[in-house]
Amino acid sequence: MERIPVRTAASTYDVIVESGCLDRAAELVAPVVGDRRIFVIADEGAWAAQGARLERGLAGLRFETLPVKLGEDRKRLSVVEELTERLHERGADRSAVVLAFGGGIAGDVAGFVAASYMRGVDVIQCPTTLLAQVDAAVGGKTGVNLRTGKNLVGAFHQPRLVLMDPQTLRTLSPRELGAGLYEVIKHGVIWSRELFDRMAEGRDRAKAGDPDLFEYAIAESVRIKGEVVEKDEREGGLRRILNYGHTLGHALEAETEYKLLLHGEAVAWGMIAAGRLGEAVGVTPSEERRRIEDVILSYGPIPSLEGLDAEKVAARVSGDKKTIGGKVHFILPEKIGQTLVLSGIPHEKVIEAAQSALDAVAAGAVV
Ligand SMILES: NC(=O)c1ccc[n+]([C@@H]2O[C@H](COP(=O)([O-])OP(=O)(O)OC[C@H]3O[C@@H](n4cnc5c(N)ncnc54)[C@H](O)[C@@H]3O)[C@@H](O)[C@H]2O)c1
Ligand SMILES: [Zn+2]
Numbered sequence: 633m634e635r636i637p638v639r640t641a642a643s644t645y646d647v648i649v650e651s652g653c654l655d656r657a658a659e660l661v662a663p664v665v666g667d668r669r670i671f672v673i674a675d676e677g678a679w680a681a682q683g684a685r686l687e688r689g690l691a692g693l694r695f696e697t698l699p700v701k702l703g704e705d706r707k708r709l710s711v712v713e714e715l716t717e718r719l720h721e722r723g724a725d726r727s728a729v730v731l732a733f734g735g736g737i738a739g740d741v742a743g744f745v746a747a748s749y750m751r752g753v754d755v756i757q758c759p760t761t762l763l764a765q766v767d768a769a770v771g772g773k774t775g776v777n778l779r780t781g782k783n784l785v786g787a788f789h790q791p792r793l794v795l796m797d798p799q800t801l802r803t804l805s806p807r808e809l810g811a812g813l814y815e816v817i818k819h820g821v822i823w824s825r826e827l828f829d830r831m832a833e834g835r836d837r838a839k840a841g842d843p844d845l846f847e848y849a850i851a852e853s854v855r856i857k858g859e860v861v862e863k864d865e866r867e868g869g870l871r872r873i874l875n876y877g878h879t880l881g882h883a884l885e886a887e888t889e890y891k892l893l894l895h896g897e898a899v900a901w902g903m904i905a906a907g908r909l910g911e912a913v914g915v916t917p918s919e920e921r922r923r924i925e926d927v928i929l930s931y932g933p934i935p936s937l938e939g940l941d942a943e944k945v946a947a948r949v950s951g952d953k954k955t956i957g958g959k960v961h962f963i964l965p966e967k968i969g970q971t972l973v974l975s976g977i978p979h980e981k982v983i984e985a986a987q988s989a990l991d992a993v994a995a996g997a998v999v
Contacts, residue, residue: 634851638858640790640865647794649851651843654797657689664793665729670695671719673742675702675734678760681803702737707777715745729754735761736768743774747789757791760800762812763896766853769794771861798846811896813838813931816849821924822873823856825969832927873971876963877903883948892935900928905989910964912981920967929996942987
């Protein structure tokens with residue numbers, strides 16, 4: 633078992649990464665909740681696949697389950713209203729503890745419910761997708777979408793405890809698993825050459841679902857994200873590096889109307905584009921760029937991006953909410969394990985990088 637402490641300004645919480653930890657959830661959760669009531673806000677899909685384990689694991693504690701149908705189109709304030717009303721109907725008071733169970737959507741929605749219900753109740757995150765384990769569940773960001781854009785309403789609300797059980801990944805689709813693996817590679821590129829190399833050489837084991845590799849990859853990702861977030865809780869500076877691959881990745885997601893690609897797949901393309909951009913502006917040495925690209929493509933396929941217009945994708949970059957004072961910041965690898973944040977890159981260079989990344993994926997993608 634790995635118990636990784638994450639320190640924030642307000643508190644310190646533990647992230648537990650352990651195969652089988654759902655089955656003994658009660659003993660891990662009890663020290664945090666005592667005899668308070670736990671309300672499990674559970675994504676229906678995750679609940680159907682893994683809920684029985686949590687239910688048995690929590691035996692002995694005061695808990696009840698609120699299953700909810702989620703999905704990107706249900707990550708909305710209306711669902712937050714629905715859930716907070718359900719909490720109130722069941723008599724949840726300020727001592728209630730919300731346990732968010734499911735992927736990143738459950739974490740974001742239930743986390744925001746916890747952040748706002750009665751001006752804030754405690755939340756325990758229990759992420760059940762790889763993406764949520766390596767990314768969404770650490771850092772305290774919660775929120776929902778607006779019709780006009782993703783994640784535009786929300787709050788920072790740090791969890792009291794995070795439970796990650798790599799066994800939950802057994803029921804996840806290979807495509808969802810693959811999307812999460814790209815975010816692990818991202819952590820390697822921005823922070824740890826060792827993680828990157830282990831993922832490069834462990835590709836076949838990762839694809840085959842090797843539990844030891846997953847435990848390692850999740851724990852390392854949590855450690856890296858935790859370290860970055862500790863130093864910069866609210867995204868003033870350093871935290872921006874977590875956005876590597878996301879500036880162009882988000883633009884691609886938007887351009888394909890969130891239908892063609894999973895988030896992690898868009899980020900994979902975004903990392904390739906960032907590498908090419910980095911090389912074009914003299915930040916990323918070409919052998920490092922190639923190595924990053926090879927490993928990303930080896931984890932593919934990324935769905936075919938044929939017919940996409942690089943200019944349109946690049947035009948969307950300036951609409952990203954992460955722009956600061958109208959300036960677009962790109963996170964460019966200086967070498968594997970180290971990045972540079974750069975703004976003021978000429979728009980033509982961004983278009984060129986987007987185009988050459990589209991070409992690279994077309995050459996490497998098999999679907
Ligand atoms: N808060 C953050 O810092 C942060 C960071 C990254 C992403 N996110 C958010 O995360 C969301 C994406 O998360 P996601 O990729 O986990 O998607 P998701 O929550 O939609 O889960 C993906 C699918 O897997 C199913 N599922 C979940 N766990 C399962 C399991 N163990 N077995 C079988 N099926 C299971 C779900 O029902 C769903 O259909 C986005 O909305 C994104 O904005 C938030
Ligand atoms: Zn991401």
